[in-house]
Amino acid sequence: MASTQSASINDMGDPLRPYVPGNETPEEKRKRVNLEKQAKKRSDAIDKQLKAEREERDKQKTAKLLLLGSSESGKTTVLKQLKIIHGKGLSDERQRYRRIVHLNVLTAIKALANALVTLGYTIKPENKQHLDRIINLTTIKNTLNRNSITVQAAIRDQQLDDNSQDLFMENINTVMALWNDPAIKQCYNSASEIGLQDSAKYFLDNVERFGKDNYLPTDEDILQARIRTVGVAEHRFEIADVVYRIFDVGGHRSQRHFWAPYFDDVNAIIFMAAISAFDQTLEDSDINRMIDILKHKLEDVKVKVKDYFPEYQGDNKFQSVSKFFQRKFLSRNNNDEKHIYVHFTHATDTKQMRVIVASVNDIVQRMNLKASGLI
Numbered sequence: 001m002a003s004t005q006s007a008s009i010n011d012m013g014d015p016l017r018p019y020v021p022g023n024e025t026p027e028e029k030r031k032r033v034n035l036e037k038q039a040k041k042r043s044d045a046i047d048k049q050l051k052a053e054r055e056e057r058d059k060q061k062t063a064k065l066l067l068l069g070s071s072e073s074g075k076t077t078v079l080k081q082l083k084i085i086h087g088k089g090l091s092d093e094r095q096r097y098r099r100i101v102h103l104n105v106l107t108a109i110k111a112l113a114n115a116l117v118t119l120g121y122t123i124k125p126e127n128k129q130h131l132d133r134i135i136n137l138t139t140i141k142n143t144l145n146r147n148s149i150t151v152q153a154a155i156r157d158q159q160l161d162d163n164s165q166d167l168f169m170e171n172i173n174t175v176m177a178l179w180n181d182p183a184i185k186q187c188y189n190s191a192s193e194i195g196l197q198d199s200a201k202y203f204l205d206n207v208e209r210f211g212k213d214n215y216l217p218t219d220e221d222i223l224q225a226r227i228r229t230v231g232v233a234e235h236r237f238e239i240a241d242v243v244y245r246i247f248d249v250g251g252h253r254s255q256r257h258f259w260a261p262y263f264d265d266v267n268a269i270i271f272m273a274a275i276s277a278f279d280q281t282l283e284d285s286d287i288n289r290m291i292d293i294l295k296h297k298l299e300d301v302k303v304k305v306k307d308y309f310p311e312y313q314g315d316n317k318f319q320s321v322s323k324f325f326q327r328k329f330l331s332r333n334n335n336d337e338k339h340i341y342v343h344f345t346h347a348t349d350t351k352q353m354r355v356i357v358a359s360v361n362d363i364v365q366r367m368n369l370k371a372s373g374l375i
């Protein structure tokens with residue numbers, strides 16, 4: 001009869017109901033149910049333990065890393081490198097970066113034109129009209145301001161893309177003429193004082209390519225492109241079985257209040273410092289902020305480190321100067337439990353960054369093994 005197949009309300013909690021012997025006495029049933037309850041309890045305890053072990057393993061396999069440092073120290077550049085080395089690459093961003101490349105070119109030439117006026121250098125007569133044109137690009141001042149949020153918005157806003165492309169194409173010949181002028185090149189030697197971005201030369205040297213109809217930024221263009229980070233962005237990468245949660249923050253002063261909540265349970269902080277910037281001040285204050293441009297400054301422009309760090313007694317060579325900066329960073333560590341590992345690199349060089357990323361991964365892996373008591 002069908003009724004032998006259907007379960008009464010009392011049997012609902014009995015998972016073995018279909019296998020219950022037909023001639024079971026009430027006492028046998030009580031014992032059986034008890035045994036089943038105990039088995040379920042043991043099974044639940046095992047599940048719980050397995051879950052806890054899995055969580056512990058996952059925790060060991062996840063590393064939270066914070067990228068910190070002042071504005072333009074190369075945090076977002078490191079993140080782009082991670083995407084190239086351990087992520088999906090930069091293809092998704094190529095289209096969006098075109099406008100940033102165009103705006104970076106205009107920003108650079110505008111900064112040089114302004115500097116030329118301030119420094120009082122004389123431009124070739126035939127370039128005077130070009131100079132005036134760039135100086136008068138004031139109506140788009142906000143778009144051209146590399147510290148402006150408008151530039152940040154430019155990667156999202158299609159209309160700005162069209163504007164920046166039009167604006168770039170309208171001025172391409174002007175930019176090329178000015179960049180070839182000896183007086184503008186002279187201003188370039190004062191790049192630090194006029195706040196010119198490190199990649200200005202790269203952008204100005206490649207203007208013709210950026211003006212081609214089907215221009216799409218290369219990986220190198222994207223690595224050189226500069227856009228200020230606003231807020232905090234989380235990115236995930238898997239490197240040698242470890243899941244890295246990496247937080248890229250805005251380094252500008254106005255952005256630093258966003259940093260605080262992200263310090264909780266971090267495994268490591270990657271602190272970026274542009275050591276070429278030892279002669280520059282931190283944004284709008286007079287606090288001194290500290291990469292290949294360093295060599296140029298020391299050896300060609302002959303900027304003296306002693307003038308900025310009076311306690312420095314060494315020569316003005318790259319080796320001694322970089323050792324000095326390394327010691328300065330290490331001396332800030334007051335906690336023996338915490339380690340500072342110093343690496344010198346070009347954040348824009350993918351080959352060099354591969355080595356650094358492998359080394360960071362090695363350190364994190366060792367920290368995890370130590371935490372789990374395996375070493």
Ligand SMILES: Nc1nc2c(ncn2[C@@H]2O[C@H](COP(=O)(O)OP(=O)(O)OP(=O)(O)O)[C@@H](O)[C@H]2O)c(=O)[nH]1
Nearest residue numbers: 071072073074075076077224226229251291346347
């Ligand atoms: N020459 C040189 N340029 C670099 C190096 N690292 C980064 N840059 C360039 O310097 C600029 C740094 O920009 P970002 O990586 O956006 O700097 P950031 O630290 O993220 O700055 P914020 O987002 O404002 O905090 C970019 O134009 C890079 O191409 C380097 O090692 N050498």
Ligand SMILES: [Mg+2]
Nearest residue numbers: 075076228229
């Ligand atoms: Mg950034």
